[in-house]
Amino acid sequence: MFVVLFAVVMGAAHYYLWRRAVRDTTTPGRARRIGTAVVVGLFVLLIAGLALNAGFLAWPGYLWLACAFYLALLFGLLEVPRALLNRAARRRSARATGAAEVAGTPEPVATGPVATEPVTAEPVATEAPAGPRTPEERTRRLFIARSLAAVGGVATAGVVGYGTTQALGDPLVKRVPVTLAKLDPRLSGYRIAVVSDIHLGPLLGRAHTERIVRMINEQQVDLVAIVGDLVDGTVAELGEAAAPLRDLVSTHGSFFVTGNHEYYSGVEPWLGELDRLGVHPLRNERLSVERAGAAFDLAGVNDVTGRNFDDGPDFARALDGRDRSNPVVLLAHQPVQAHEAAKHGVDLQLSGHTHGGQMFPFHLAIGLQQPVRSGLATVDGTQVYTSNGVGFWGPPVRVGAPPDITVVELRHNFAGR
Structure with missing residues (x-):
């Protein structure tokens, strides 16, 4: 029962790690497939190490458990700067798009009296559509995701590496x-x-x-x-x-x-x-x-x-x-x-x-x-x-x-x- 509950919790954690470390940092294709396979493999290794309690599986499995924990924790802490950076990228993209549209609009030319008809105002969208709207915004979001994933990965390696020396060293x-x-x-x-x-x-x-x-x-x-x-x-x-x-x-x-x-x-x-x-x-x-x-x-x-x-x-x-x-x-x-x-x-x-x-x-x-x-x-x-x-x-x-x-x-x- 413990193993089942643990597998459910860690499955959810690995899905979150996949979203932040694989899906957000890659485009559809070979790199994403490889990253997905790695995350799934690490999850299987972790559960096997816990269930079988064998040294050759327990060492890498339990080390990955520590890495997964701290990586998920750090990704969680980075959600706020991620949101702020993505918002800034969206605004910058919107300004750039607006400026391009203004620059490409021809000046009106007077041609004399023209009969006009009543115009019904169409509703204007007040919210930006979900997801990146331009190639520039997609590029910026990809850069942000990769940068934050790298920060989380380096910090996790440092914390787990230090913690391992503490655990295995002399008391x-x-x-x-x-x-x-x-x-x-x-x-x-x-x-x-x-x-x-x-x-x-x-x-x-x-x-x-x-x-x-x-x-x-x-x-x-x-x-x-x-x-x-x-x-x-x-x-x-x-x-x-x-x-x-x-x-x-x-x-x-x-x-x-x-x-x-x-x-x-x-x-x-x-x-x-x-x-x-x-x-x-x-x-x-x-x-x-x-x-x-x-x-x-x-x-x-x-x-x-x-x-x-x-x-x-x-x-x-x-x-x-x-x-x-x-x-x-x-x-x-x-x-x-x-x-x-x-x-x-x-x-x-x-x-x-x-x-x-x-x-x-x-x-x-x-x-x-x-x-x-x-x-x-x-x-x-x-x-x-x-x-x-x-x-x-x-x-x-x-x-x-x-x-x-x-x-x-x-x-x-x-x-x-």
């Missing part, structure tokens, strides 16, 4: 201090590596995992938290790609909570595989983390998508009955889960899911569903940190939302003692 390492009122001073400085949305799949494989593991290990953290959307495929397909996770090194181990994509990829086999690799799933569970005689609670809840698989989040099971004098750090894939977490007295929630928007202007839509797009914020009294993630979904492009690995450093509020 940023962010260091975020978070003060917890109830944190024991002996735990101040405790460091948690937060990584989300790795999205192993047809475009990201073992090398991607190896780079993430290397970068996390370089930080020498106390604990690793993987907050969902590790994979886009089954264990049989991607088990080898995930295998480097066994090499993660930290003082108190690595932990995982489900994201929505795990439920599309076979959640039970993946949870078993991660446990085998030494990455411990927290399924509506809680444990105590101790250092130097002080402790905080680490809890994890399932993603909200699990409700459709009889495996939803259970905050009461994970959080009730704990010692409330100790702070609790909750792993939950989606920031929106903070509303429920706040009711259970969670001090800090670590999340992902949003990709930081991944491709501007999708940043603007995140707030319709999630309370935090990226970074540290407070939701109903609970602090929430949302990572941009280290992978991507769909196009291998990130614009305005670079990938990141975050080292969250827990701090005691010494000033509040």
Whole structure:
């Protein structure tokens, strides 16, 4: 159903692209036929890449998806200057036509008295006929269309090229201090590596995992938290790609909570595989983390998508009955889960899911569903940190939302003692 809906939307988008990039920039003939075939071929490639999820189709298909999106967006923004330029061309053509008609009209010659008859005035057209009226106007409109198509194409290539380097390059390492009122001073400085949305799949494989593991290990953290959307495929397909996770090194181990994509990829086999690799799933569970005689609670809840698989989040099971004098750090894939977490007295929630928007202007839509797009914020009294993630979904492009690995450093509020 998703593929069908996506095909309808992208079909409409490709028709718009064809009008602006092919029909408006060519005259009937061979060039237009070739351009039409190219647009149709790109549309088929895109749908095939999504439906078959094979790397050799997914790479060009998803890259074209990003190009089609930004090209349609830019063509839309160029509609106003296009209309103004075409209007100016029409007026110039009309003036030129009027001047030619005046120049070609003979002067009246007086020949003596002439009998006249009443003349009935014919209605005069007040609107110009649709479309170019003269060869000159057609030439100007063709030039305008080609110029704007070139501007849109160059800008799209620049944006997508930049976004691809961001998505495929090394993630940023962010260091975020978070003060917890109830944190024991002996735990101040405790460091948690937060990584989300790795999205192993047809475009990201073992090398991607190896780079993430290397970068996390370089930080020498106390604990690793993987907050969902590790994979886009089954264990049989991607088990080898995930295998480097066994090499993660930290003082108190690595932990995982489900994201929505795990439920599309076979959640039970993946949870078993991660446990085998030494990455411990927290399924509506809680444990105590101790250092130097002080402790905080680490809890994890399932993603909200699990409700459709009889495996939803259970905050009461994970959080009730704990010692409330100790702070609790909750792993939950989606920031929106903070509303429920706040009711259970969670001090800090670590999340992902949003990709930081991944491709501007999708940043603007995140707030319709999630309370935090990226970074540290407070939701109903609970602090929430949302990572941009280290992978991507769909196009291998990130614009305005670079990938990141975050080292969250827990701090005691010494000033509040």
